[in-house]
Amino acid sequence: xxxxxxLAQRIASWGQPGEEVEAFVAWQRETExxxxxxxxxxxxxxxxxxxxxxxxxxxxxxFAYVGNLDEALARxxxxxxxxxxxxxxxxxxVGLAEPDGVAPVELELWDDSLGSMATEEKIALALELERxxxxxxxxxxxxxxADYGDDQSESAVASSLGxxxxxxxxxxxxxxxxxxxxxxxxxxxxxxxxxxxxxxLEIEKAAGDAVLRATRMLGATKPASAxxxxxxxxxxxxTLLAVLAGTLSGxxxxxxxxxxxxxxxxxxxxxxxxxxxxxxxxxxxxxxxYDDEGLASRRVALIDQGNLVAFLYDTHSARLAxxxxxxxxxxxxxxxxxxxxxxxxALVPGExxxxxxxxxxxxxxxxxxxxxxxxxxNPVSGDFSVGAEGLLISRGELAQPVREIxxxxxxxxxxxxxxxxxxxVEWLPSVAVGVTVAIGDVAMSGS
Amino acid sequence: xxxxxxxxxxxDAIEGALAAALARGGEFxxxxxxxxxxTGISFDDRRVEELSSGRDRGAGIRxxxxxxxxxxxxxxxxxxxxxxxxxxxxxxxxxxxxxxRSVALxxxxxxxxxxxxxxxxxxxxxxxxxxxARADDEARATSGSIVQVSAGYGDSRxxxxxxxxxxxxxxxxxxxxxxxxxxxxxxxxxxxxxxEVLARTIGxxxxxxxxxxxxxxxxxxRAVGKLTARPAPSGAYPVVIKGGTGGYLFHEACGHxxxxxxxxxxxxxxxxxxxxxxxxxxxxxxxxxxxxxxWGTSTIDDEGRPAQRNVLIKNGVLTEYMWDYLxxxxxGRESSGNGRRQSYQHLPMVRMTNTFLLAGTEDPExxxxxxxFGVYLAKLGGGQVNTATGDFVFGMTEAYLIEGGRITEPxxxxxxxxxxxxxxxxxxxxxxxxxxxxxxxxKDGQSVAVGSGQPTLRVSSVTxxxxxxx
Numbered sequence: 001x002x003x004x005x006x007l008a009q010r011i012a013s014w015g016q017p018g019e020e021v022e023a024f025v026a027w028q029r030e031t032e033x034x035x036x037x038x039x040x041x042x043x044x045x046x047x048x049x050x051x052x053x054x055x056x057x058x059x060x061x062x063f064a065y066v067g068n069l070d071e072a073l074a075r076x077x078x079x080x081x082x083x084x085x086x087x088x089x090x091x092x093x094v095g096l097a098e099p100d101g102v103a104p105v106e107l108e109l110w111d112d113s114l115g116s117m118a119t120e121e122k123i124a125l126a127l128e129l130e131r132x133x134x135x136x137x138x139x140x141x142x143x144x145x146a147d148y149g150d151d152q153s154e155s156a157v158a159s160s161l162g163x164x165x166x167x168x169x170x171x172x173x174x175x176x177x178x179x180x181x182x183x184x185x186x187x188x189x190x191x192x193x194x195x196x197x198x199x200x201l202e203i204e205k206a207a208g209d210a211v212l213r214a215t216r217m218l219g220a221t222k223p224a225s226a227x228x229x230x231x232x233x234x235x236x237x238x239t240l241l242a243v244l245a246g247t248l249s250g251x252x253x254x255x256x257x258x259x260x261x262x263x264x265x266x267x268x269x270x271x272x273x274x275x276x277x278x279x280x281x282x283x284x285x286x287x288x289x290y291d292d293e294g295l296a297s298r299r300v301a302l303i304d305q306g307n308l309v310a311f312l313y314d315t316h317s318a319r320l321a322x323x324x325x326x327x328x329x330x331x332x333x334x335x336x337x338x339x340x341x342x343x344x345x346a347l348v349p350g351e352x353x354x355x356x357x358x359x360x361x362x363x364x365x366x367x368x369x370x371x372x373x374x375x376x377x378n379p380v381s382g383d384f385s386v387g388a389e390g391l392l393i394s395r396g397e398l399a400q401p402v403r404e405i406x407x408x409x410x411x412x413x414x415x416x417x418x419x420x421x422x423x424x425v426e427w428l429p430s431v432a433v434g435v436t437v438a439i440g441d442v443a444m445s446g447s
Numbered sequence: 448x449x450x451x452x453x454x455x456x457x458x459d460a461i462e463g464a465l466a467a468a469l470a471r472g473g474e475f476x477x478x479x480x481x482x483x484x485x486t487g488i489s490f491d492d493r494r495v496e497e498l499s500s501g502r503d504r505g506a507g508i509r510x511x512x513x514x515x516x517x518x519x520x521x522x523x524x525x526x527x528x529x530x531x532x533x534x535x536x537x538x539x540x541x542x543x544x545x546x547x548r549s550v551a552l553x554x555x556x557x558x559x560x561x562x563x564x565x566x567x568x569x570x571x572x573x574x575x576x577x578x579x580a581r582a583d584d585e586a587r588a589t590s591g592s593i594v595q596v597s598a599g600y601g602d603s604r605x606x607x608x609x610x611x612x613x614x615x616x617x618x619x620x621x622x623x624x625x626x627x628x629x630x631x632x633x634x635x636x637x638x639x640x641x642x643e644v645l646a647r648t649i650g651x652x653x654x655x656x657x658x659x660x661x662x663x664x665x666x667x668x669r670a671v672g673k674l675t676a677r678p679a680p681s682g683a684y685p686v687v688i689k690g691g692t693g694g695y696l697f698h699e700a701c702g703h704x705x706x707x708x709x710x711x712x713x714x715x716x717x718x719x720x721x722x723x724x725x726x727x728x729x730x731x732x733x734x735x736x737x738x739x740x741x742w743g744t745s746t747i748d749d750e751g752r753p754a755q756r757n758v759l760i761k762n763g764v765l766t767e768y769m770w771d772y773l774x775x776x777x778x779g780r781e782s783s784g785n786g787r788r789q790s791y792q793h794l795p796m797v798r799m800t801n802t803f804l805l806a807g808t809e810d811p812e813x814x815x816x817x818x819x820f821g822v823y824l825a826k827l828g829g830g831q832v833n834t835a836t837g838d839f840v841f842g843m844t845e846a847y848l849i850e851g852g853r854i855t856e857p858x859x860x861x862x863x864x865x866x867x868x869x870x871x872x873x874x875x876x877x878x879x880x881x882x883x884x885x886x887x888x889x890k891d892g893q894s895v896a897v898g899s900g901q902p903t904l905r906v907s908s909v910t911x912x913x914x915x916x917x
Contacts, residue, residue, distance in 0.1 A: 375842025
């Protein structure tokens with residue numbers, strides 16, 4: 001929509017002399033259908049929009065937002081942001097992004113068919129997903145949720161320094177959450193399919209994964225504590241990479257809140273580990289033409305064959321570190337100012353599929369899911385301890401399911417201990433890619 | 448009404464929207480109007496980094512037909528905006544033929560559970576900013592090992608109006624104020640972190656009652672204390688949990704499993720267990736939305752039901768679940784005042800308010816003295832539960848080893864893991880102290896403010912996710 005950019009540009013022109021003004025205007029339309037017991041349990045449809053305004057004056061920044069596209073309220077928000085700026089401590093590194101000449105990569109992340117899809121079709125997909133999960137295995141006792149959802153989102157950012165950028169994307173998903181039971185044993189599993197266009201949804205995969213993940217955990221026991229080689233399933237790897245990204249933020253590094261501060265150029269991981277941030281890859285769900293300060297997205301190598309080669313920067317952290325922005329400014333929405341985040345982390349893949357990784361490892365623990373990531377992983381100290389469920393690996397194959405265990409180490413040791421990176425790359429609805437990874441010498445706590 | 452109590456939406460427009468929502472056969476309709484204004488200030492790296500202000504206004508409309516719910520929201524509070532949202536929400540009732548049903552709203556006034564002393568909007572921004580600088584100074588003065596401090600201030604005022612097709616019309620004014628500080632300490636063994644938060648459902652008088660310096664000192668003490676910490680043990684050990692901090696553990700371990708939506712969908716380990724023994728006889732668990740100025744307190748819930756006290760487990764026996772309007776309706780009973788939502792853009796669901804274990808009779812010191820070997824948990828971080836299996840995890844952000852009945856060495860951060868029903872049975876000592884702590888509870892993508900509390904207590908065996916041999 002050209003209107004969003006025009007509105008952002010108009011607001012950006014309202015600045016006073018000596019003032020930088022930036023407007024971020026966002027719009028989103030969402031639908032969610034939840035099926036339960038062969039009926040629609042809930043149907044939500046919503047359109048929301050808002051404006052976030054930053055003012056920089058006298059090396060000080062202020063921010064205000066408003067939850068709609070009303071221009072009169074935007075004027076109030078601008079005045080509020082200006083007033084807020086006057087209370088900040090002057091900082092020579094504060095400032096809006098300046099156009100840096102990097103051309104945006106053309107990305108097609110928008111599917112027109114979503115806009116014309118009938119609600120009845122969406123309902124039918126959710127109902128069919130629930131039916132397939134229930135029919136998938138006699139031991140499926142309940143389908144807590146079977147959802148179809150989609151969203152169309154568009155954002156524009158414009159500033160008095162000449163920034164002018166529009167990004168838009170569609171996503172749709174199917175996700176099911178199943179409970180399997182056998183006698184007194186209860187286990188759960190989720191399955192999903194996410195894509196840009198409804199025609200690409202894989203209903204059988206979403207249903208099948210939920211059934212498999214719940215039923216294969218039946219009979220799980222709590223093993224004795226031991227040191228093991230852990231094989232992380234694709235989603236678990238994506239979750240862990242997202243945490244790792246926090247330690248590679250140039251802002252946290254500059255403020256002494258990263259275990260990688262002052263380690264640039266050092267060997268921090270096993271040589272087979274190469275980590276790249278690439279939001280120009282259209283397969284990534286975090287892909288976009290621009291970052292949320294309006295700079296063109298670009299590819300950045302972070303860890304190259306085990307060596308730490310770069311950090312992620314937005315405009316402020318880049319100035320703080322004397323570096324250039326890597327176009328890694330991300331907002332949680334129009335209600336927040338940008339901060340440094342990864343959007344599309346990828347590992348250079350290996351050769352083996354998941355079965356091949358299990359065979360290569362021989363004996364160990366296959367981790368299907370982790371919990372307590374935010375409470376158990378400290379990106380400053382590197383301490384790592386998370387709840388886990390999965391299956392023991394015996395003679396290169398999945399064996400006895402295990403539950404109520406934790407796996408612990410430090411981020412530093414985990415990176416050095418990577419033994420295999422699989423080739424089973426799958427882009428997930430996350431800021432990182434999914435791929436099976438094996439890591440040696442991890443403490444598994446059980447009974 | 449003055450500026451203090453602005454009109455969110457005209458009553459005629461709300462009545463019209465309810466009628467439109469029912470026009471296609473809806474059995475129940477509700478309009479939830481919200482006007483939320485907030486201020487946030489961040490202080491980091493020795494400077495006031497940013498002040499932000501926000502304003503969100505809008506309405507969420509839902510329509511219930513049989514077991515189905517339709518929902519739509521809008522930021523347009525005009526008669527036309529509400530009408531359009533009502534029609535979108537009514538789309539779920541595709542049977543049609545509801546005929547014309549008008550709704551006559553009757554306003555209900557509830558006695559507020561607390562009073563707001565000082566509206567944060569009446570306080571100069573400069574005074575709010577000054578709190579943060581004071582915390583920074585105090586934290587850095589606590590120890591030379593403190594190398595980084597960040598602090599945050601936040602206040603919010605939320606005016607809501609809830610009207611429904613039963614004729615309910617009720618309003619509330621909710622003010623919350625929060626202050627948090629986190630520190631990084633540096634030593635030979637690397638970096639460590641410490642955190643402390645002050646948060647109450649009151650206004651700026653929070654700072655007359657609590658000292659930001661004390662909070663800063665506490666955060667700094669936690670970070671510095673861990674510089675000499677050794678790795679936590681790996682395996683199952685007795686754990687003594689200090690009063691206050693561990694309430695959130697019971698929020699996760701059993702609170703979520705007692706929410707009626709999980710119960711009705713067979714996704715709770717506590718389903719079908721009403722009237723049976725689910726915990727040690729020492730355990731009485733309560734959820735109470737009316738507790739003074741606690742973080743989870745409000746006069747009404749987000750469906751307009753007055754907040755109330757619900758005894759969930761009494762002397763180890765499961766007595767009650769928590770209910771919102773929809774689940775109570777399906778079960779033919781009344782809501783327990785636990786219908787909450789993050790904002791007008793979200794559907795309400797069953798949520799906890801302030802959840803706590805009642806105090807026992809023992810001396811907290813004695814409980815430690817009677818523990819030959821184990822872990823003393825002085826501060827918990829966040830946690831997570833799988834309600835269907837009851838398995839939960841929790842972060843330990845301040846913990847010590849107990850050896851020979853005495854607290855000895857500090858331990859590095861780790862998660863502990865347990866099973867809710869199992870842990871409830873294994874509580875073998877409860878002290879006579881009690882404290883509450885504020886928290887944020889996430890469920891199905893929605894965050895709400897909650898309180899939790901507990902006396903000092905001991906669990907005879909919990910798995911500690913450290914790396915050290917026992």
